[in-house]
Amino acid sequence: MNIGIIGTGNMGRILIDSFIEAQAVEPANITIINRTFAKAYHLKQKYPSIHIASSIQEVIERSDLVLISVKPHEIYPILQENKDAFTPKQCLLSITSPISTTLLSSVVPCGVARIIPSITNRALSGISLCTFACTKEWEEKLLLLFQHISHTVHIEENVTRVASDIVSCGPAFFSYLLRRFIDAAVAETLITEEQATELASGMLIGMGKLIEKQVFTLDTLQEKVCVKGGITGEGIAVMEAELGDMFAHVFQKTHSKYHEDIKTIHKQFKSY
Incomplete structure (x- = not known):
């Protein structure tokens, strides 16, 4: 299968590296393009047989699967300008949450899918979130591709944002919490930042x-560590008192931004 990738920023690069490392795709079967040529060139240096296209139309024409990995507001202009280059035998794959498969299908004449990855896929681990509007054959091909680098989970449209918060945003959220955990340990005790980081990272792994x-x-992890009347229990009591509705507020904020993005996206797609 020939794969074209439009956009080789952070997530585009992670997916390329992961697919190749997992031997899911040969570099020679990948065609890429990026607005900043240097980013595509760096991948070419690492994987010499990767092809850098001179246009998005060339990416589409050379590919069976076209993966678009750009900012949400950039997707519609790209598809609208290049929709005639797609054929019914191809599949378009988006990795962004605000654009549904229904919107994608309204523009291009091929099968479409949305698979939301996670940075954890770079370790050939974690979860990718799948929604399909393509043939069963393409669905099976996409599942096989992403199962090389992740555990695939089908999701409904109405849980897209919260599922993405957990899977895709979660590593950043919990990295932040771990950083604060380490910083507090260093500030309140004699441990060094280097040692606290080593211990906390090892604990998490x-x-x-x-x-x-x-x-x-x-639940049983907490029960096993938190001995009644012990030190861990004292720490848990502080967390119960001070965390409050923090995570509820996180989900409220991400959903608010998500709905803003959806409004912007729907204005772009309104002609369809």
């Missing part, structure tokens, strides 16, 4: 493996 191997659930 170990906890992930316990969950992955189903040794403990999240």
